[in-house]
Amino acid sequence: MGISTIPIMNAILSHLQHSPGSYHVPGHKMGRGLDGALGAWLSQAGRLDLTEIPGLDDLHAPEGAIREAQSLAADAFGAEETYFLVNGSTAGNLAMILTAVRPGEKILVPRNLHKSVLNGLVLAKAQPVFYHPEVHEEYGIASGVAVETVREIVQSHREAKALLIVSPTYHGICSDLKKIAEIVHEAGMMLLVDEAHGAHFAFHESLPETAMESGADMAVQSTHKTLGALTQASMLHVRGPQVDRARLRKRLQLVQSTSPSYLLLASLDVARHQMQTEGHAMMSQAIEAVKKGAGRLATSPHLNLLDENNTPGNFRVDPLKWTIGVTGLHKTGSQVYEHLHLQNRLTLELSDPQNVLAVFTYTDGDRQVDRLVKALQALEPAAKEAREHEVLLPKMLYTALEAKLLPHEAFEMDTERVPLQGAAGCCAGEMVIPYPPGIPLIVPGEVWTEELISHVQTLRDAGVRFQGVEDSRMQEVRVLPQQQKGV
Ligand SMILES: Cc1ncc(COP(=O)(O)O)c(C=O)c1O
Numbered sequence: 001m002g003i004s005t006i007p008i009m010n011a012i013l014s015h016l017q018h019s020p021g022s023y024h025v026p027g028h029k030m031g032r033g034l035d036g037a038l039g040a041w042l043s044q045a046g047r048l049d050l051t052e053i054p055g056l057d058d059l060h061a062p063e064g065a066i067r068e069a070q071s072l073a074a075d076a077f078g079a080e081e082t083y084f085l086v087n088g089s090t091a092g093n094l095a096m097i098l099t100a101v102r103p104g105e106k107i108l109v110p111r112n113l114h115k116s117v118l119n120g121l122v123l124a125k126a127q128p129v130f131y132h133p134e135v136h137e138e139y140g141i142a143s144g145v146a147v148e149t150v151r152e153i154v155q156s157h158r159e160a161k162a163l164l165i166v167s168p169t170y171h172g173i174c175s176d177l178k179k180i181a182e183i184v185h186e187a188g189m190m191l192l193v194d195e196a197h198g199a200h201f202a203f204h205e206s207l208p209e210t211a212m213e214s215g216a217d218m219a220v221q222s223t224h225k226t227l228g229a230l231t232q233a234s235m236l237h238v239r240g241p242q243v244d245r246a247r248l249r250k251r252l253q254l255v256q257s258t259s260p261s262y263l264l265l266a267s268l269d270v271a272r273h274q275m276q277t278e279g280h281a282m283m284s285q286a287i288e289a290v291k292k293g294a295g296r297l298a299t300s301p302h303l304n305l306l307d308e309n310n311t312p313g314n315f316r317v318d319p320l321k322w323t324i325g326v327t328g329l330h331k332t333g334s335q336v337y338e339h340l341h342l343q344n345r346l347t348l349e350l351s352d353p354q355n356v357l358a359v360f361t362y363t364d365g366d367r368q369v370d371r372l373v374k375a376l377q378a379l380e381p382a383a384k385e386a387r388e389h390e391v392l393l394p395k396m397l398y399t400a401l402e403a404k405l406l407p408h409e410a411f412e413m414d415t416e417r418v419p420l421q422g423a424a425g426c427c428a429g430e431m432v433i434p435y436p437p438g439i440p441l442i443v444p445g446e447v448w449t450e451e452l453i454s455h456v457q458t459l460r461d462a463g464v465r466f467q468g469v470e471d472s473r474m475q476e477v478r479v480l481p482q483q484q485k486g487v
Contacts, residue, residue: 079237092220172321181215293369302328410444431468
């Protein structure tokens with residue numbers, strides 16, 4: 001079984017070779033019944049949209065093509081075992097947490113968690129102990145986690161079963177996972193890494209080290225985010241003696257469909273194959289092009305590109321992510337995002353009050369970099385004229401809040417809507433996640449403070465969008481009525 005094999009893709013193609021008649025699901029019967037424009041676009045791809053028929057193996061009990069493809073992926077990504085995910089890193093985070101902790105057990109969790117991690121805590125009925133990443137003051141975003149922070153939280157909660165960390169962050173900032181793994185393992189805990197944004201790290205030496213290389217026990221990667229897999233297609237990598245594999249497999253069955261899409265599975269197989277055969281060369285040209293582009297942006301006085309040199313702490317930064325501070329243009333990130341989208345037809349990954357984020361991947365090169373650099377630099381002359389206009393730029397607030405209930409306890413409670421300005425002292429009944437950066441400011445069971453209310457009002461008035469909440473205009477929030485037990 002060499003790296004040039006693509007077992008799932010080959011199994012599908014071999015099935016198609018024999019002009020098979022389909023008397024099985026899915027209902028569109030290999031694309032034939034797909035309607036309208038979707039049918040036209042997917043006419044060929046629909047033929048690949050198969051299911052667990054003879055020769056195509058079974059994701060939940062793999063013995064053939066899927067087993068082979070997962071094993072090849074484990075080799076490619078430096079894992080002992082790799083599991084394919086058809087429900088994104090979301091499913092991987094749920095499965096990691098459900099494997100690592102039993103109800104009531106403690107897990108150390110960063111405040112810049114993705115909402116799938118919070119949902120994992122609810123499902124596992126776990127007791128989270130939150131720790132905080134550093135804040136990159138200049139950009140107002142979550143940065144890496146200091147090794148000292150990990151040491152302290154581990155020492156204060158020796159009974160915790162695992163520490164979960166997000167590395168890289170959405171903005172590409174990486175913590176020192178090697179040192180963190182040592183500390184966590186010395187305390188007998190597992191290290192779980194939400195590496196959703198770092199699937200490409202294994203394929204070039206100038207990219208940060210992977211979680212697996214650094215000694216993590218489990219790491220989840222959204223292969224679809226930075227490599228060539230279809231949206232949702234992701235992987236969970238495992239190594240070391242601490243992870244109970246049988247327990248993990250049971251949990252994966254809990255969070256994954258019994259009808260996994262073969263398009264997604266094949267795309268994972270193909271993405272791995274592409275990286276192993278051509279990945280290094282493709283990454284080299286992309287990194288080189290992006291580096292040259294970064295050099296050009298550095299000459300722009302109104303644009304401020306985040307990199308390792310202007311990031312305090314011992315953190316690596318993914319060179320393929322551009323977090324560009326735009327306050328020098330006297331515009332908000334959202335205004336720049338919208339301008340680029342509408343005027344230049346360039347759609348970036350996200351914006352926040354101060355920044356925009358552009359994601360480059362192995363398939364980008366000089367042309368793509370040049371288009372963005374030119375569009376950004378074209379905004380500069382207007383910035384000079386607009387100098388007297390100041391933009392309201394609230395920084396993100398990441399403070400520890402009192403928690404009266406655990407997330408799963410709060411999740412089970414009745415809630416009521418109250419005006420945001422009257423919520424002080426109430427337990428949150430919903431997550432409040434300014435998007436971007438998608439980091440919850442408060443989670444169910446925590447107590448609203450006046451400081452947080454005023455911060456949320458400022459963000460709201462600056463045009464930041466919120467997820468997790470029922471009233472996305474953030475006039476009202478859901479809280480737990482105080483007459484309920486424990487509230
Ligand atoms: C840090 C982080 N973890 C997990 C996820 C979930 O990944 P997926 O969309 O593959 O389910 C995301 C998605 O944006 C994320 O940013």
